Amino acid sequence: MTDYVLTLRCNNRRGIVASVASRITGHGGDIFEAHQFDDQETGMFFMRVAFSMEGSEEAFRAAIAEEEKGFGLDLTLRPFGQKRKVLLMVSRFDHCLGDLLYRARIGELPIEPVAIVSNHPREALNLTLMGNIPYHHLPIAKDSKAEQEAQIRRLIEETGAELVVLARYMQILSDEFSADLAGRCINIHHSFLPGFKGAKPYHQAHARGVKMIGATAHYVTGDLDEGPIICQDVEPVSHADTPDELVQKGRDIERRVLARAVAWHLEDRVLINKGKTVVFAK
Template sequence: MKHAYILTLSCPDRPGIVHAVSGFLFERGGNIEEAAQYNDPDTGLFFMRVQFACDQLTFEDLQAQLRFFGEPFRMAWKLHATRQPMRTVILVSKEGHCLNDLLFRWRSGLLPVEIAAIISNHRDFYQLAASYNVPFHHVPVSSATKPQAESRLFEIIESERAELVVLARYMQILSNELCSRLAGRAINIHHSFLPSFKGAKPYYQAHDRGVKLIGATAHYVTADLDEGPIIEQDVARVDHAHTVEDLTAVGRDTESQVLARAVKWHGEHRVLLNGHKTVIFR
């Protein structure tokens, strides 16, 4: 079979959902290659991710039949063709370690995305973008021009048909309106182990508190600063002798790895939103 798909879904939990989904695919010639499910006892919701192959129906036919199938379950579902890498736009400011890491992993075939454009409020990385043959857009931002700048950002994102927007140390707070427009498809990397040390200069905050572990958190962007659903986190050990500069240097590697894992999982449709939390089928 040449046509592979990923089906993700959530609905109120009840007996027989796995049987029904499996039967639906079997009756249409589908061959399940990978499946995972989770029922959340706190919310009463059921989540499932199924990767399958099916040559008997087109993508459009499957979508049409899924609409009818999902109604009795009150099912929220999405169907994705695996052969299509997720179109992605990266936003960055003056710290380029996460951008450089994502570009290298993408070019090495380690990320299921297509990096369509890079947008920055500085010009620092236009040569890096050119070395990967990725369009670079300089969109300067000031307090006076922020509405116009965000309008331009969104225009580029839409023109590139981006399914994912990655804030790879983009040091601008997005407006509530733009956060709403990008809901569920914008990932930010924050350089602390949230919920500790939110906001600006978290390494300074960590140094001031004398922490023994510093961390990084990849989360979806929401209007509440650094409060979005968490996708991935990791930590690195430090001690009393580390300066703020030392913490920053150690943290860069952690940030890059955490963000790369979050982008990979999102690109593979392994992340499902569950209120202010996530369900991740790794």
């Protein structure tokens, strides 16, 4: 038996769930997890089904093409837990990168890191987990942004990276590059969006005397720190915390939020719903 994950989105119509479930069981499939959501505001329907099946994947794909065409499904199907090629980007703060590499090494994240890109040299990072992952130092200046992004595009194409993760990459991507990466680039922002966007959010939060700090993982769009949100978390703080202490506490939140968002994306638990997301978490 092989485990699969099927996801779909479409305009809502009657009979979708019954037809898809019947198609799976008709091919000897055994459904062990199922989620669905009918968005009353947009009229869109979202579904994620995990199932085991002995039969041919090709035969099943050919058969479910009937539902795909009949209901106008935006459908994906892949073996559950299949490793995906990921390109990681980082600046000087390497705690999120180190956490992702560790989780990949112990098998917690099904990723194959194909490259690490940074605007700082490798010596600026303090990691010992990079191993033989190719490291690309691509510095960026005001007049070299387009050239640097073209180099990253080539790396994505050459490595076959399916996902780009900005693991505290402290550079703003161009609108064009953000559009190219739509739905396949995750960023971690060290704040609980939509508050405290841009640079030094912990210092902004300290100046406002907040009692909670947080982090937000979201898909990258051309609007700075406003892409569809995947995952967030918070932690209490007090008036006695300095900005540096907020930064220190924030590192732990950033690590776990980014790892959770990447895991959900890889497990096909996140479906984009215009400017928002539908997240079928466990």
